[in-house]
Amino acid sequence: MSCVSRFFTTFSTTGGGSAIGSAMIVGVCLGGLNALPAHAQSDKYIQWENWGELIPGDDGCTPQYATATHAAMSEIAARNAECGLIGFLVDHLLIPNELDTECRGPGGNTRSLLEWIRYGSIMEDDTFPTLRPFRHFYDPTRDRGLTDDVPFVYTSSLLWAYNDSGNDWDWVAAREYYYQYLTDSSARDREYACARLFRSIGHVAHLIEDKAQPQHTRDDAHGPFEGAPYEEYIGDLYGTAAEIDAMLGNLVEWNGATRRYSVSHRIPTFNVLPALDRNEEARHLTRWFKAFWDTEQYQGQRPFGGFSNTMGMAEFSNFYFVTDDTMFTGDERVSMPQGYTAEIPRVGQNDMHYFAYPTLGSLYTVDYPANLSLVSLGRVGEGVGSDRNVWFDDFGLYIPNYCTERTYEWDDDTGHARGRIGFFGTRHDPNNWDAHAEVLLPRGIAYVSGMFDYFFRGRVDVRVSWDDQQSAFVLDITNRSGQTLRNGTWELYEDDDNHSRHRVRRADFGSYSGSLGDGQTFQATFQRSSNNARPLTLVFRGGIGEEQGSAIAARAFVATN
Incomplete structure (x- = not known):
């Protein structure tokens, strides 16, 4: 992100198109003309004046999730009833103690x-020595990682x-x-593997989870030195599982009659799967795994008719949300009240920060208090309500308070009121x-x-x-x-009285044909080396669906005669 941004705006009448003025604003990160108070610094905003001028600005602050929020999200996901x-x-x-079961790691921590x-x-946010956060980006419109403010594509x-070496x-x-946890001889090594x-x-x-933070899907670099008030806010309010659970309990699905939050708590089922490029095929990705990121229904095309099936998380946040460096960069012009058309400075379509959606046409804004004669920026032909927020409504997603119009001022020199639309909070x-x-x-x-669920989908009765x-x-079995379970090998393990695990050598899986469809059964035989009551562990290692080679199906069971 550049610390100094210059924006030139020309605006004209709708009819004649002749220029009636121009303006330039220079903004400096965390200071200068466009600086906001520290508690309110935000992402990119759009300034507007009541003669129809739109001026994008940049205060250099960016949102990201705090590590506590990541941990809380992961906890809720693991305990999700679905x-x-x-x-x-x-x-x-x-x-029996499921997620409360304790195990010791190689460093001695239990x-x-x-x-x-x-x-x-x-720990995925650990910076050294691998610079992990630089590899947390995925732009679904270009199928690539971070290019913003870095010397090469990460x-x-x-x-x-x-799969990365x-x-x-x-x-x-x-x-x-997982395989080591199921099969290693040493109980200590199995515990470490667990x-x-x-x-x-x-x-x-x-x-x-990072794909639910739009900067990671819109190639918008951010870091600790630029400030992240949204991160701090989310970390303060949603830093524990209990705090997120309380928020989730207050959400209501779209009911068709009352416009409420259109949210989804449902585990996704993908009916449209993406293609894999050569690099992805070389790393043995599956289309199902990629679909959690990107189903390729939306690849930056404009116009776009909307999602007909479940989309990837990166597609969702890229399509519906803007960020500080990518705020309405696909718009060229927007109709303003009082007969003016504002020209919006934009980047070229080949620029890393160009995104076709969302558009200003999907935003609704409303008037400021009546004592200030301010106009509203909104979709042409649509009325405005009494609320002082900007809301978003497009392709079935309704987000009240998409942006806020909380900051406004009177310019004594021009006699015009100026407002901002942006990520204030x-x-x-x-x-x-x-x-x-x-x-x-x-x-x-x-x-x-x-x-x-996808990782542990390998299941057998x-x-x-x-x-x-x-x-x-x-x-x-x-x-x-x-x-379908494909190719691979079947193995059976038993533990001795010292908790060492050994492969059962007298186990015959010869009737396995190399393919076992879902719901299909085959028969194996085995003889135990001892008749203790300790469980045995059945392990399949091979292909499950599209996943090759290393996929695992497992079942522990008791067998005594």
């Missing part, structure tokens, strides 16, 4: 499984989350930790930031819940019986993964 994670831990892995998820979600968060906590690494597994999915959760004037949080936080949480004729156990 998420199957807890049931999987109890029923399939025989972990945390519950939930705390390891929270810890990973926090790896996108999509690739960073799934520099990331020890990505999806592929989590798969390996900690790494749940920390890893916390890291991936953070990267999805404080704890005492929270309308805009609350409106964003109430739409983005619950959707981000739902997508993380969906990711947890088992029925154990004893065959006297074979002097062996018979195991009926039914695929409950929702997708």
Whole structure:
């Protein structure tokens, strides 16, 4: 982000088009003509005057989520009643205390499984030595990572989350930790692997949550030195799971009669899946995983007819929200009251900060108090109400208080009133930031819940019986993964009295044909080396649906004769 921004505005009458004036404003980050009080510094705003002038400005402040908010979002996602994670831990892995189960990490720290998820979600913002935050961006209109204020294009968060050689906590690494947790001989090593597994999915959760922060989807760099009042506000109000839960409890779905927040707490189901480019194919991404980011329904095209199916989280925040450096950069002109048309300085379509949507045409603004003869910027032909906020309504999403018109002043030199539309807010004037949080936080949480389900989707049912004729156990294995199990290997493990885990050598999975559709069953046999009552662990490692090689299905069960 540049610390000095210059904007030139020319405005003309609607009919004749002749220039009637021009203006230049120079704004300096955190100071100068456009500086706001520290408690109210915000993202880019648009200044307007009642003769029809629009002047974009930049105060250099940017929003991002605090690590406490990330941890809280991940916690709620894991405990979401619609998420199957807890049931999987109890029923399939025989972990009765589910997310409260404690395990020790390699560094000696003992945390519950939930705390390891929270810890990973926090540590994904660790800066050194890998500069992780630079890899937290994904622009769905260009399918790339951060390019703003950096010397080269950074790896996108999509690739960073799934499979990157520099990331020890990505999806592929989590798969390996999962396998180690299920199969390592040493109880200590299994415990370490368990900690790494749940920390890893916390890291991936953070990267999805960042897609619910629009700067990460609109190539808008931000950092600690630029100030982040929105982050501080969200961190103050929504830094714990209890605080977010309280907010979620007050939200109401769109009901068709009363215009309320159009939010979604639902785990996404993707009916439209994106294509994979060569780089994504080389890293063995699946279309389902990419869909949490981007379904490619919206790729920056204009006009756009709206989403016909569930969109990716990055698509949602990119399409519906603006940020300080990308505020209505796709607009060229907007009709103003009193017969004027304002020219809006804009960037070229090849600029990193050009985005076709959202548009000013989807904003509604309203008048200031009657004692100030100010005009309103709004959609042509639409009336205005009595509220003093700007709201957004487009393609089925309604956001009251999308921006706020809380700042206005009288210019004695010109005799005109000047107002601002932008991301203003404080704890005492929270309308805009609350409106964003109430739409983005619950959707981000739902997508993380969906990711947890997708990671642990490898599920099988088992029925154990004893065959006297074979002097062996018979195991009926039914695929409950929702997708076909392909290729791969089946393994069976048992623990001895010292808690060391060993592979059952006399296990026969020969009737597995190399493919097991959802709901299909095949039969295996095995003989135990001991008759203790400790559970056995069945592990499939191979392909599940599109995911190749390292996907895992698992089931722990008890077998005694």
